[in-house]
Amino acid sequence: MMELLTYPFMQRALLVGVLISICAALLGVVLVLRRNSMIGDGLSHTAFSAFALAIVFGFAPLWFALPVVIVASFFVLRLSQNRRIHGDAAIAVLSASSLAIGTFAISISKGVNIDLNSYLFGSILSVTWLDLVFCIILTTVVVLLYLFTYHRIFAITFDEDFAKSIGIRTGIYDAIFAIICSVVIVLGMRLLGSLLISSLIIFPTLTAMRLKRSFRGIVLVSVLISALAFIVGLVLSYLFATPTGATVVIVNLFIFIITTLIRKIVE
Amino acid sequence: MALLCLNKITLSYEDNVVIKDASFSLDGGDFACVVGANGSGKSTLVKAILGLIKPAAGTIEYGDGLEQSKIGYLPQETRPDNNFPATVEEIVLTGCLGHMKMHPFYCRSERKHVKKSLRTLGIESLAKKSFMDLSGGQKQKVLLARSLSATEKLLILDEPSNNLDHDSRKKFYQTLIKLNQSGLTIIMITHDLDADDLIGNKIISINEGVVKITTTKEFLRGLGR
Structure with missing residues (x-):
């Protein structure tokens, strides 16, 4: 099993995966407790359509997708705070529209060869050294900002009402959080793809x-569970030649079921 | 100077004027109950005092060293999630954030302050317990302790007795009276007009946008009690 660490692509995949898993877990605690769990899903689909449009029009995918997703995240977080509009409906509209625009853009472009699978299901084994450097910088920034x-937060x-009453400028913290969310999701898509990143x-x-x-x-x-589940998922996907993204999600699901059962027994 | 002074305040919500030309002041040590029908603007008024809503006209002045970010606020019971996973200590500590400016971490002084708030309310033993495991009355005390950590001068409570049974409500009011006797000024929104619920020395009544302040005795006399 240790031989998998001798391959440079596996070393990169392991490091990038653990780093993104840590960032995603930090975001997840806040998103789940604020009942905004599906924001990750909506934004990852937006990232997919931005990637598709960037490739079709010849822009650099990452630098085009980042601002698009940041704008979308502001939009969704604002909508979810507006009590007149149902936040879940807004996310559903964003997800479906983004997926449709992305698929439509790819289908009408001629002579452009896009691997749709890698955007939908990730391509963790193809991460480059540049991706790794970017992930190390991102994780450092996210962890420090979070700390x-x-x-x-x-x-x-x-x-939120109490926080505002003692002078916390919640708008600024929401903005910081929206930017972090966007960056983590855009980069995380390389791991699990737009369909699985929210998991x-x-x-x-x-x-x-x-x-x-x-x-x-x-x-x-x-944070610990997220990193551990990624490592176990990566090793299992190597041993059984299964898709890495799906394996990581199944490991997460398995840990969730086990802990739920343990809690039921203890209670 | 009075602790709090509102001068010809007009408050509107989504283009509807809720409160017109309201003027009143409160001195240190006052305990004022805010009464009025549903939708009369009780919460809007306290949100303006807290700085959460900007008045369309008029000014709000804070005296005796009171600052807007150092007002203790207890929102309606239903606002925080009852099943939120956090310890009592984690929640009560957030009351100190208004004093910390941009400092990111709690110091020993904040932890001492929190201990004092918990001791004042007799819930020191709950510090390490999870909020979701507490009874309704205990939860309300924890949120009150958080508000106490935020202030030494003015406490604002928005219908704090909602969802409390008769005994818990009585105990809660006794706690508030003790806090007021120790020098804390209190503004409490209350829905009921029972004499038992009007525990302060002043009543701020809101009716069709008009705000009046009277003593509790006068108010009860006006109701024929």
Whole structure:
């Protein structure tokens, strides 16, 4: 089994995967507890359509997708706060429209060869050294931002009205959070693809919520579970020659079911 | 100078004027109950005092060293998620964030302050417990402790007795009276007009956008009690 670490592409996949898993878990705790779990799904589909349009029109995919997803994330987070509009409906509209635009753009473009599968289901084994450097920088920024805003993010997540009343500028923290979400999702698509990336955000938090009853405990356990599930998923996908993204999601699902059963037995 | 002074305040919500030309002041140590029908603008008024809504006209002045970000606020019971996974200590500590400016981490002084708030309300033993495991009355006390961590001068409560049974409500009011006797100024929105619920020395009544302030005795006399 150790031979898998001798391949440079596996080394890169492991490092990038663990780093993105950590970022996704940190985001997931806040998104799940704010009942915005499906935002990851909506934004990943937006990223898919942005990637498709960028390739069709000859733009650099990453640099085109990032601002598009950031704008979309502001839009969705604003809508989810508006009590007149149902946030889940807005996300569903965004997801379906984005997927349709992306697929439509690819189908009408002639002479452009796009591997649709890699955007829908990820291509973790094809990450480059540049991707790895970018991921290390991103993870450092996300972890530091999270650490320095942790108590305020917790206060906003628990009770936004109270947070505002003590002078926390919730709009600024929402904006920072929307940007982090967008960057993590755009980069995470290389791991699991647009169809599965939201599972990396949701599953570790749901599992951690079955094991811990404090916010700090849930943050720490979800990060650990997320990284562990990725490593196990990657190893299993290597051993059984299965798709990495799907294997990682199945490992996450398995851990979630086991912890749910354990909690039921303990209770 | 009064602790809080509202001068000809007009508040509107989505182009509808909710409160017109309201003027009143509260001194340190006052306990004012805000009464009015549903939708009369009680929550809008306290949100303006908290700085969450900007007045369309008029000014709000804070005296005796009170700052807007150092007002303790207890939102309606239904606002925070009852099953939120967090310890009592984690929640009560957030009350200190208004004092910390941009400092990212809690220091020993904030932890001491939280201990004091929990001790004042007799819930020190709950510090490490999870919020979701507490009873309705205990949860309300935890949120009150959070508000106490945010202020030393003015506490604003938005219908705090909602969802509390009769005994819990009585105990909760006793706690508020004790806090008020220790020098804390309190503004409490209350839905009921029972004499038991009008526990303060002043009543701020809102009727069709007009705000009046009277003593509780005068108000009850006006109701024929």
